[in-house]
Amino acid sequence: MPHETTVTKDKLIEDLKIVIADAEDLLRATASQAGEKISAAREKVQDSLDRARAGLGNIEDVVMDTGKQVARATDEYVQDNPWQAVGIAAAVGLVIGLLISKR
Numbered sequence: 001m002p003h004e005t006t007v008t009k010d011k012l013i014e015d016l017k018i019v020i021a022d023a024e025d026l027l028r029a030t031a032s033q034a035g036e037k038i039s040a041a042r043e044k045v046q047d048s049l050d051r052a053r054a055g056l057g058n059i060e061d062v063v064m065d066t067g068k069q070v071a072r073a074t075d076e077y078v079q080d081n082p083w084q085a086v087g088i089a090a091a092v093g094l095v096i097g098l099l100i101s102k103r
Contacts, residue, residue: 009063
C-alpha cells in the first residue's frame with residue numbers, strides 16, 4: 001500500500017507540473033490580448049499558478065521526507081535483524097521467481 005501511495009503522489013505531482021506548464025503557455029499566448037477583464041483574469045491565473053507552485057514544492061518536500069524516513073526505518077530494521085531481512089528477501093525472491101516462471 002505505501003508503494004501505491006507514493007506512485008499516486010508522484011503521478012499527482014507530475015500532473016500538477018503539466019497543468020502549471022499548460023497554464024503558463026496559455027498566459028503567454030494571451031499576453032497580446034487587451035482588455036480589463038482579460039488582464040484581471042491573467043492576474044488571477046498567475047496568482048493561482050504561484051500558489052500551486054508553492055504547494056507543489058511543499059508536496060515534493062513531504063514526499064521526499066517520507067521516503068527518507070522509510071529508507072532509514074528499513075535500514076535500521078535490516079541492521080537490527082539481518083537474518084530476518086535475508087529470510088524476507090529470499091521469500092520475496094522466491095515468490096517473484098514463481099510468478100515469473102508461470103508466465
